[in-house]
Amino acid sequence: MLWDIFCTVIDNHGDLGVCWRLSAELARRGEQVRLWVDDASALAWMAPQGQAGVTVLPWLSPLPADRLASLAPADVLVEAFGCEIDAGLLARHRALRPEQPRVWINLEYLSAEAWVERCHALPSPVMNGPAAGWTKWFFYPGFTPATGGLMREPGVADEPTPEWRLDQRQRLGAQAQHCLVSLFCYEPPALPALLARWQTEGQAGQPVHLLVMPGRPAAAVRAVQAEPPAFAEGTDWLRLAWPEAVPQAEFDRTLRACDLNFVRGEDSVVRALWAGRALVWHIYPQDDEAHRDKLGAFLDWLDAPPSLRQFHEVWNGLSAAPLPPIDLPEWQACVQAARAKLLAQSDLVTQLLRFCTEKR
The missing domain is CATH 3.40.50 (Rossmann fold)
Known part of the structure; x- marks a missing residue:
């Protein structure tokens, strides 16, 4: 699948750190990822070698018309931590595939609180804007089997010698x-x-x-x-x-x-x-x-x-x-x-x- 992952850097680069790990691990599993970020400067030390299958794109608001016109539609949209996807991009996706809504994920912050299990994977109908009629799905990372789990690359939890x-x-x-x-x-x-x-x-x-x-x-x-x-x-x-x-x-x-x-x-x-x-x-x-x-x-x-x-x-x-x-x-x-x-x-x-x- 082709994934569009959207990240706004608030402070301390934690949001970008999570989004990069997600993008890189998806790519390692054969997915294609476009990571849209408003400030990618920290990737210079965080991931200096990049990752095959991940394209980092500047997230401008609004996105330039020429960028939208050349954009292939993604299969999955991921808004990380409550950021809002550009309306022009949503309209472009809908125009290209009006009969097939994207899988739209709202990737939430991590918490061990009990309500996370109740809210994980719940739908949220989109009522207005260019994506009206689509469904957004809440995806909660967590520490229990009833949540979305934690990022875990192969070998990262192996006990070292x-x-x-x-x-x-x-x-x-x-x-x-x-x-x-x-x-x-x-x-x-x-x-x-x-x-x-x-x-x-x-x-x-x-x-x-x-x-x-x-x-x-x-x-x-x-x-x-x-x-x-x-x-x-x-x-x-x-x-x-x-x-x-x-x-x-x-x-x-x-x-x-x-x-x-x-x-x-x-x-x-x-x-x-x-x-x-x-x-x-x-x-x-x-x-x-x-x-x-x-x-x-x-x-x-x-x-x-x-x-x-x-x-x-x-x-x-x-x-x-x-x-x-x-x-x-x-x-x-x-x-x-x-x-x-x-x-x-x-x-x-x-x-x-x-x-x-x-x-x-």
Whole structure:
């Protein structure tokens, strides 16, 4: 099938990250994909080699008439995360195949809340505009068999060998005695307390090698360093590394090599689950506090032990309590049990292909 996937980059490139993974995996399975995006600049580091079968197109509003006139009709339209498809493009699709509506998917945000199961795969009749009379289908990624599942490429959830992890950790600059940690976050209020703890005692008596990801995580750590008391970057207990932005596959490998992963948003928490290492999720904060319920539902699904639940609440600014100790063995066992549940379910692309084939 020919797919048109539409993406608006809001902030932090998470939307584009998900859409690129979806586009690339569809193409790897033999589909043809046109990815329409209003700002594709992040693909220069996210996917520098591109992907055969994926064409990236600039999403202008409105689309130029000459672009519309030469456009072959797609079989599937995917609006990612509630963005609106250009009316001219819908009219072009309808004019070319008036008797055959497109399969129109509204790919929604990820949540573990119970209502996702009730809303997944529900139809929404289009009442006006050039696509009036068509049906839009809501497709919800999720953590249970009654949802659309999660993105999962072949091999991404395989447990690496000890030799692979040792080689990868050395490449990342960590020594054998280090606790290797990746930090990918927004501006967590508990970050100063965590860095101060690691600076004086490491992680349970083990030196920490901290990979501070570029962008907002690096800015957040620099802000802590700028505040008194003085923050020493290279103590016996804490070493900071400042990696550059890397392609998605390299980011996934980094998570698999680490002992603990701090992740944020939607895409990276899924990658951290597949990595099977202890994780802490900085959920995207929302003004209406909706993230509080989303985080609670995720921790319920994860069957998080009390220490992991409390750490999440403090890390996300939902509790003023002190940060609890990090129990790496217990947290990793929790994540690996969750990964085993997910591996027994169909992945998102398999479900999406099946759904769209049936609706055609």
